[in-house]
Amino acid sequence: MGAYVLRRLMLVVPVLLLVSLIVFTLSYHMPGDPARLLMGQAADEETLALKRAELGLDRPFGVQYVSYLGKLARGDLGKSYAKKGKGVGEIVRESFAVTLRLAVLATLVSIVFGIAAGVAAAVKPYSWVDYGSMLLALLGVSLPVFYLGFLLIVFVARNVGLRTAGFDDATLWSQFASLLLPAIALGALSTAIVARLTRSTMLEILGQDFVRTARAKGLAERAVVLRHALRNAAIPIVTVVGANLGGLLMGAVLTETVFSLPGLGREIVNAIFQRDRELIAGGVLFMSLIFVAVNLAVDLTYAWFDPRVRYE
Amino acid sequence: MRFSVGTVGPFLLPAAIAGGAIWLAAGEPSTGAVVIRSSNAAVPGTLRIAVLANPPNLDPVEATDTTSNALIRRICSTLVGLDDNLALAPDLCESLPTLSADGLQYTFRLRAGVKFQNGREMTAEDVKYSFQRLAEPWSKRFWIIEPVKGADAARQSMIDRKMDRGQPQTPIEGIEVLDPRTVRITLAAPQPLFPLFIAMSNASVVPREEVERFGQRFGREVVGTGAFRLGEWKDNAFVVLERFDGYFGARPTIAKIVYSIMPEEDTGYQGYLAGEQDIVQCPTGKVKLIRRSNLKDELVINPLLDIRYHGVNMERVLRGAGGEVVPLGGNPEKADPPVVLTSEQRERARKLRQAMNWAMDRRFLCEVILEGRAVPAKGVIPPKMDAFDPSLEGYGFDREKARRLLAEAGFPGGEGLPVMPLHFNNQGPNALIAQALQGMLLDVGVRTELNMMDWGAYQNFLDEGKATIFRLAWIADYPDPENFLFVLFHSSMKGTQGNNARYQDEGNDRRLEEARGCLDDAKRKELWRKAEAAIVEDAPWLFLYHSATALLIKPHVKGLVLTGMDAGSEMGQADLGKVRIEPAGR
Numbered sequence A: 001m002g003a004y005v006l007r008r009l010m011l012v013v014p015v016l017l018l019v020s021l022i023v024f025t026l027s028y029h030m031p032g033d034p035a036r037l038l039m040g041q042a043a044d045e046e047t048l049a050l051k052r053a054e055l056g057l058d059r060p061f062g063v064q065y066v067s068y069l070g071k072l073a074r075g076d077l078g079k080s081y082a083k084k085g086k087g088v089g090e091i092v093r094e095s096f097a098v099t100l101r102l103a104v105l106a107t108l109v110s111i112v113f114g115i116a117a118g119v120a121a122a123v124k125p126y127s128w129v130d131y132g133s134m135l136l137a138l139l140g141v142s143l144p145v146f147y148l149g150f151l152l153i154v155f156v157a158r159n160v161g162l163r164t165a166g167f168d169d170a171t172l173w174s175q176f177a178s179l180l181l182p183a184i185a186l187g188a189l190s191t192a193i194v195a196r197l198t199r200s201t202m203l204e205i206l207g208q209d210f211v212r213t214a215r216a217k218g219l220a221e222r223a224v225v226l227r228h229a230l231r232n233a234a235i236p237i238v239t240v241v242g243a244n245l246g247g248l249l250m251g252a253v254l255t256e257t258v259f260s261l262p263g264l265g266r267e268i269v270n271a272i273f274q275r276d277r278e279l280i281a282g283g284v285l286f287m288s289l290i291f292v293a294v295n296l297a298v299d300l301t302y303a304w305f306d307p308r309v310r311y312e
Numbered sequence B: 001m002r003f004s005v006g007t008v009g010p011f012l013l014p015a016a017i018a019g020g021a022i023w024l025a026a027g028e029p030s031t032g033a034v035v036i037r038s039s040n041a042a043v044p045g046t047l048r049i050a051v052l053a054n055p056p057n058l059d060p061v062e063a064t065d066t067t068s069n070a071l072i073r074r075i076c077s078t079l080v081g082l083d084d085n086l087a088l089a090p091d092l093c094e095s096l097p098t099l100s101a102d103g104l105q106y107t108f109r110l111r112a113g114v115k116f117q118n119g120r121e122m123t124a125e126d127v128k129y130s131f132q133r134l135a136e137p138w139s140k141r142f143w144i145i146e147p148v149k150g151a152d153a154a155r156q157s158m159i160d161r162k163m164d165r166g167q168p169q170t171p172i173e174g175i176e177v178l179d180p181r182t183v184r185i186t187l188a189a190p191q192p193l194f195p196l197f198i199a200m201s202n203a204s205v206v207p208r209e210e211v212e213r214f215g216q217r218f219g220r221e222v223v224g225t226g227a228f229r230l231g232e233w234k235d236n237a238f239v240v241l242e243r244f245d246g247y248f249g250a251r252p253t254i255a256k257i258v259y260s261i262m263p264e265e266d267t268g269y270q271g272y273l274a275g276e277q278d279i280v281q282c283p284t285g286k287v288k289l290i291r292r293s294n295l296k297d298e299l300v301i302n303p304l305l306d307i308r309y310h311g312v313n314m315e316r317v318l319r320g321a322g323g324e325v326v327p328l329g330g331n332p333e334k335a336d337p338p339v340v341l342t343s344e345q346r347e348r349a350r351k352l353r354q355a356m357n358w359a360m361d362r363r364f365l366c367e368v369i370l371e372g373r374a375v376p377a378k379g380v381i382p383p384k385m386d387a388f389d390p391s392l393e394g395y396g397f398d399r400e401k402a403r404r405l406l407a408e409a410g411f412p413g414g415e416g417l418p419v420m421p422l423h424f425n426n427q428g429p430n431a432l433i434a435q436a437l438q439g440m441l442l443d444v445g446v447r448t449e450l451n452m453m454d455w456g457a458y459q460n461f462l463d464e465g466k467a468t469i470f471r472l473a474w475i476a477d478y479p480d481p482e483n484f485l486f487v488l489f490h491s492s493m494k495g496t497q498g499n500n501a502r503y504q505d506e507g508n509d510r511r512l513e514e515a516r517g518c519l520d521d522a523k524r525k526e527l528w529r530k531a532e533a534a535i536v537e538d539a540p541w542l543f544l545y546h547s548a549t550a551l552l553i554k555p556h557v558k559g560l561v562l563t564g565m566d567a568g569s570e571m572g573q574a575d576l577g578k579v580r581i582e583p584a585g586r
Helices: A002-029 A034-039 A045-055 A061-073 A088-123 A128-142 A145-160 A172-206 A209-216 A221-249 A253-258 A264-274 A277-305 B005-026 B066-075 B124-133 B151-160 B208-220 B265-273 B287-291 B343-358 B362-369 B399-408 B430-444 B455-463 B482-489 B506-517 B521-538
Strands: B046-051 B080-082 B088-090 B105-109 B175-179 B182-186 B228-234 B238-243 B256-261 B279-281 B299-303 B306-312 B374-376 B420-425 B448-453 B469-475 B541-553
Touching (some): A002 A061, A002 A277, A034 A045, A034 A264, A061 A277, A088 A128, A088 A264, A088 A277, A128 A172, A145 A172, A145 B265, A172 A253, A221 A277, A253 A264, A264 B455, B046 B265, B066 B256, B124 B182, B265 B279, B287 B299, B343 B430, B343 B541, B362 B374, B362 B430, B362 B541, B420 B430, B420 B455, B430 B469, B448 B455, B469 B482, B482 B506, B482 B521, B506 B521
Parallel strands (some): B046 B279, B420 B448, B420 B469
Antiparallel strands (some): B080 B088, B105 B182, B238 B256, B279 B541, B306 B541, B374 B541
């Protein structure tokens, strides 16, 4: 398993190199001049040329890219053009701290409510519980996150006294209160997917021989469902949850915008509008790294759920 | 027929979704009085404002956006500022500067005992240092200090020696420290607007030691002499300003200003209704509703010193189906490749532009699309500006006249006129405005093709002179017609500097230069009006409207006076030091 992990980790290097090249190339060729955006609406050509020189934008593409790689090799993600004086590493670290909390909370929402709804629907198929759960799941899949977000702000936040928007990191509770509704909005889609997947997988497993054997042994239904059936249904669910978590960790720009959260997704979208190339490249590289790491973690959890899995 | 869960179930879902959608889409009633549930919760001593954007940089010489400038205005001070009527008023100076008889030398006498927020007393040396920063290579507002004698040479010297941050400045010859409280500034040529230039927050006085200590981070750690000091700042979340107890002016009654950064107008609005915000921008599409609601007294429409227009690229050449030249702009001889128009073609081009102006239903744009947050423009100078000419007729809405002019231009009913590209950027109501314009122009026979771009790409597109008809806006940097007419129409400002229509006319340049150099206020006003009338007649733009900011302000916010330069909820000019929070019942 150690060799497997090492091999997977080594693959990260070419992946990141390729990502950096693609992102740098795209942002370089994107229409729009970072210097022009920084200097405002009425700047003369001389001032613009000075700004380009200050940012190193007057150098050829190859030189800029190699210089950027050099900085990366030293662990420096570069400087933001628009946020003067702030390093990309610092910006990514600050914004990812919010995104991480939001993504974890949204994933917890999807695991708890998704699995609960899926199991309930599978245990009592074609009942009101089943239809009710699947109706909610369909709504979760259908409602766009920004719309659900506004519904939660208008109908929930203002009625139960939660913050409508913004991130208050003063205490653990204030953080939780700031992130709960965004996490529900963001986790709705994952919850729905997990619920539907859990239902179908559980229905299949509950009909299998080993479940009948467990029941025949006189095990309580709760133990049959939770210990035997659910554990066997876990691998596809973990795969989906893991993939969703990877996606959520890359930032949820719509949720972050609707709830005014200072997360990574919003930061990178702002950087795109500002043509803040090093921030775009640094942010996307960091996202790629996270995605690879989450996928690896998901692969490694398979063995815990299914001891037959071997890593070659 | 028996209905079971299995048979009814599949129909329940679409019915529920459709019902929900209808209920939500119905929203508030379109007529009659409306009651909107809104909390008036206040935090004593704290003013809470929702702004749309994160300030990128609070270093005065590097700030160009409205949010940064608004915050700098609170943290720093300038030698002179603007009062509630936008008239020049002393700020760090004891009184307005004295001017020598030749119009070249301004002498500023500083107030005694002014302290920076780091505790040190401000002196005339700080003024000299701060003004020289405007000439440093990374300054974004060199033009403020450009009229000063020796400013060009100093800047060039700093550029030539590739000056880095923290290195010594090249002194500007025209800035002299006479004593610790007196500064004399000598201009290269008379510039009556110079005091207005240095009233901009970019010319704020800052302490050298803090600039040197923080280097590039000064924009995030700015220190000044203003009524508030920079407190906690969390990017894309909030910025807190705290009262500076050593402020030289009247002590603000509020202890704190909290700016919440909320890019979505509707989120800020919900926060306002929940009592979490005191001032927010009224969301697009909600103005009419608010006017009919219990919140109508909280809605403030503040007309701005601005102009919104669609420019015509005067260097652009259109080609007809057979490749023939279709005159649109006035000076395509500057185009690449150049085309020389005959005087008859020039006149036809002018009539075409005038026809398009007569086709504009500005009232529809202002009343329907912008919900009354704008007034139709007759020319360029905004109505709240002193030089505004109420007798200027401008262009009304007259389709018949438009059609007649179009025929006189050689395109009866638009025949022979190619489809004209119309470009705009994807912000605010721009798309709706562009669509309305397209319809209005089509009504008289002018066909256009709409193209939407994001701001970055759009700015480049304009800079390269590729646009034919393009949307732009201009908000006053300082309250003088020069900031509109000279910047937007003088040939020396063509391209990136403001004259995006690339308008070039010798007579116009002469009129603008004469007005700019005139030292007699009354005569200057007349000269600006004359210059404006000639520009309007030549129609290098579709003059559309002057806009207003729509704010929602809680009843417990007292003492706030808005000016024509308070765009958005940032309110870059208003004196927030005078604001009081007085919750009901107290």
